[in-house]
Amino acid sequence: MAKEFDISRIVQFIKRDVTLLKGSIVTGLLVSSILLFLFCLFNMAWDKKLSADEFFGCFSLCYFPLGVLYTYAICREFQNPKLNHTYLSLPVSTQERITAKWLNAYLLYTLGFSLLAITVGMFAMIVGTIIFRADFTITSLFSTNYWNVVFLYFFVQPIFLVGALSFTKNRIGKTLLVLGVLFIGFLIFNFICFGLLNHDFGIFSGESTGSLAFDKASKDFSLFGRWFYGLIFGPLMLLVAYYKIKEKEV
Amino acid sequence: MLNCKQLQFNYPKSRPILKSVDLNFGSGNIYGLFGKNGEGKSTLMKLVCGLLTPEFGYCTLFGESTHARSVQTLKDLFFIPEDFELPALPIYTFEKINSVFYPNFSREHFYTLIEEFRLYRKQDISKLSFGQKKKVLIAFGLATNTPLLLLDEPTNGLDIPSKSQFRKILASSINEDKCIIISTHQVRDLHSLIDHMVILDNAQVIFNQSLSTVSDALWFGRPSKENESEVLFSESTFGGRVILNREFQEESEVDLELLFNGVLSNPEKINSILKN
Amino acid sequence: MDFDNSKPIYLQIAEVFYENILEKRWKEEERIPSVREIAMLVEVNPNTAIRAFNHLQDLEVIYNKRGIGYFVAKKGFSKVMEIKRKEFMEHTLPDVFKKMNMMNIPLEELINAFNQEKNEKE
Numbered sequence: 001m002a003k004e005f006d007i008s009r010i011v012q013f014i015k016r017d018v019t020l021l022k023g024s025i026v027t028g029l030l031v032s033s034i035l036l037f038l039f040c041l042f043n044m045a046w047d048k049k050l051s052a053d054e055f056f057g058c059f060s061l062c063y064f065p066l067g068v069l070y071t072y073a074i075c076r077e078f079q080n081p082k083l084n085h086t087y088l089s090l091p092v093s094t095q096e097r098i099t100a101k102w103l104n105a106y107l108l109y110t111l112g113f114s115l116l117a118i119t120v121g122m123f124a125m126i127v128g129t130i131i132f133r134a135d136f137t138i139t140s141l142f143s144t145n146y147w148n149v150v151f152l153y154f155f156v157q158p159i160f161l162v163g164a165l166s167f168t169k170n171r172i173g174k175t176l177l178v179l180g181v182l183f184i185g186f187l188i189f190n191f192i193c194f195g196l197l198n199h200d201f202g203i204f205s206g207e208s209t210g211s212l213a214f215d216k217a218s219k220d221f222s223l224f225g226r227w228f229y230g231l232i233f234g235p236l237m238l239l240v241a242y243y244k245i246k247e248k249e250v
Numbered sequence: 251m252l253n254c255k256q257l258q259f260n261y262p263k264s265r266p267i268l269k270s271v272d273l274n275f276g277s278g279n280i281y282g283l284f285g286k287n288g289e290g291k292s293t294l295m296k297l298v299c300g301l302l303t304p305e306f307g308y309c310t311l312f313g314e315s316t317h318a319r320s321v322q323t324l325k326d327l328f329f330i331p332e333d334f335e336l337p338a339l340p341i342y343t344f345e346k347i348n349s350v351f352y353p354n355f356s357r358e359h360f361y362t363l364i365e366e367f368r369l370y371r372k373q374d375i376s377k378l379s380f381g382q383k384k385k386v387l388i389a390f391g392l393a394t395n396t397p398l399l400l401l402d403e404p405t406n407g408l409d410i411p412s413k414s415q416f417r418k419i420l421a422s423s424i425n426e427d428k429c430i431i432i433s434t435h436q437v438r439d440l441h442s443l444i445d446h447m448v449i450l451d452n453a454q455v456i457f458n459q460s461l462s463t464v465s466d467a468l469w470f471g472r473p474s475k476e477n478e479s480e481v482l483f484s485e486s487t488f489g490g491r492v493i494l495n496r497e498f499q500e501e502s503e504v505d506l507e508l509l510f511n512g513v514l515s516n517p518e519k520i521n522s523i524l525k526n
Numbered sequence: 527m528d529f530d531n532s533k534p535i536y537l538q539i540a541e542v543f544y545e546n547i548l549e550k551r552w553k554e555e556e557r558i559p560s561v562r563e564i565a566m567l568v569e570v571n572p573n574t575a576i577r578a579f580n581h582l583q584d585l586e587v588i589y590n591k592r593g594i595g596y597f598v599a600k601k602g603f604s605k606v607m608e609i610k611r612k613e614f615m616e617h618t619l620p621d622v623f624k625k626m627n628m629m630n631i632p633l634e635e636l637i638n639a640f641n642q643e644k645n646e647k648e
């Protein structure tokens with residue numbers, strides 16, 4: 001019996017994707033590091049320093065879009081009707097495929113892009129100190145903000161993975177549309193739930209205690225929500241992606 | 251080794267493509283899968299590979315269902331579709347990233363075939379013509395050494411010398427452990443290789459016989475005065491060839507095209523003779 | 527190889543063997559190509575090639591040395607001669623006679639034609 005979950009096969013499968021996308025990866029990283037470099041410089045031109053907030057603002061501006069593009073790129077073969085016969089009949093199990101896709105588009109990508117961003121950030125700071133006489137604040141490159149960004153991507157990425165595996169045309173646009181509709185839906189749902197549960201407090205009557213409670217609750221919920229979405233929604237989306245691959249037909 | 255049981259399939263909002271298809275494929279044979287356009291040849295191949303989900307029924311390869319697309323079954327089959335694209339890579343990179351997944355892949359065999367097809371390892375696939383890409387995939391498919399090889403219209407896009415090369419290569423690749431299934435319209439391209447004929451029509455298998463059985467029972471050729479009355483099927487062209495009950499006549503070569511047309515025009519008649 | 531449509535392919539392969547033996551390209555007690563090589567050479571299914579080999583073995587034209595391969599039999603040449611002669615007498619000649627009958631060609635004309643051909647060669 002052949003093993004259906006084999007680490008070496010996953011490694012080979014990731015290698016395969018990276019080889020196939022070598023050109024796109026190099027271009028993507030090059031363009032995004034130039035953009036990141038310019039963003040950082042503009043930031044320093046303003047107030048002569050690059051704070052952690054500012055740096056990670058620039059970082060996310062490149063990290064998310066590039067990550068989403070990469071996620072779509074590694075699913076291109078899956079969707080292309082002229083490529084997916086050979087692709088889907090390659091002896092790799094669905095578990096291995098989803099693991100490889102996730103490791104590649106989330107873990108490897110985050111690792112690679114972070115290293116690149118730190119290098120670019122450092123370089124930008126050196127250039128900044130020379131041109132604008134900005135402060136050299138290397139600590140900005142290593143802060144808890146980083147983990148927030150990476151954590152946020154942890155649950156955003158699987159959504160786009162599902163999008164990439166579900167739609168054949170205008171994949172990014174459609175995913176964003178569905179996401180927007182879902183987001184508004186959730187917003188309304190949460191708002192109604194909140195209104196029903198806290199009706200007695202008269203939160204909608206404009207009383208100051210009521211809106212105070214509203215603020216407080218939304219703050220509490222955001223913490224709860226983050227854990228909910230991060231820990232449940234992310235893996236849930238990965239599970240959906242697994243079934244998308246498993247049930248794919250040509 | 252490959253069994254299809256009561257296989258049923260239709261695309262959404264279309265008539266059935268396959269209705270209760272039962273087929274067994276054994277190793278050591280080259281099966282020819284024939285049928286008019288749109289009679290489900292490609293669909294059957296995709297079902298066998300697990301690339302489509304049957305409405306009803308199943309396919310098993312060495313007893314394992316192929317629908318799950320498990321490593322266990324996928325490592326034993328290779329499918330060359332009629333129309334495909336290959337990634338823009340040099341041939342040797344293409345081989346490197348894909349061959350690792352096939353446990354019995356023979357690198358040596360692959361490069362021998364590539365050379366026989368007058369290609370070379372450093373050639374960029376994106377600069378090849380469709381026929382040349384097909385050669386790359388055929389070479390790869392044969393080098394994987396999978397027990398089951400499925401070829402959908404393999405000679406489409408090949409020029410005349412390549413067709414001959416393809417026949418040579420196929421003839422040298424078959425052995426007792428291998429089963430090759432070829433679907434084709436170009437009967438003449440491959441008639442000397444096929445030793446078992448399956449015909450699909452009206453979403454069903456209407457003919458499934460080894461050619462040795464056929465040549466034992468039927469006779470193909472030009473009619474003479476004596477046997478005009480016993481003609482089972484004749485070409486409509488003037489001086490056309492006919493199918494006869496062989497009886498005591500000398501053995502003749504099976505004319506696949508004639509047999510195909512004969513079976514389509516009256517499957518019951520020919521099948522009933524072969525049964526006896 | 528171009529196949530004639532009426533004769534079974536295995537017999538057509540056998541014809542090629544006969545030709546090679548009669549023209550002494552394959553000598554007696556000499557090894558001949560393997561089943562696989564023949565199948566590849568004439569672009570046929572190896573099962574068909576095996577049939578040709580078995581047929582020729584039954585006729586004692588070739589024999590199999592287990593694990594080594596196929597060889598032309600000791601009396602291979604004369605066997606082929608015998609087979610071809612029989613074929614000529616039983617198939618080719620009756621055909622000629624039939625045509626002669628149909629076209630009213632007397633036997634003398636045939637003899638003349640034969641002698642003329644012989645003289646030209648000399």
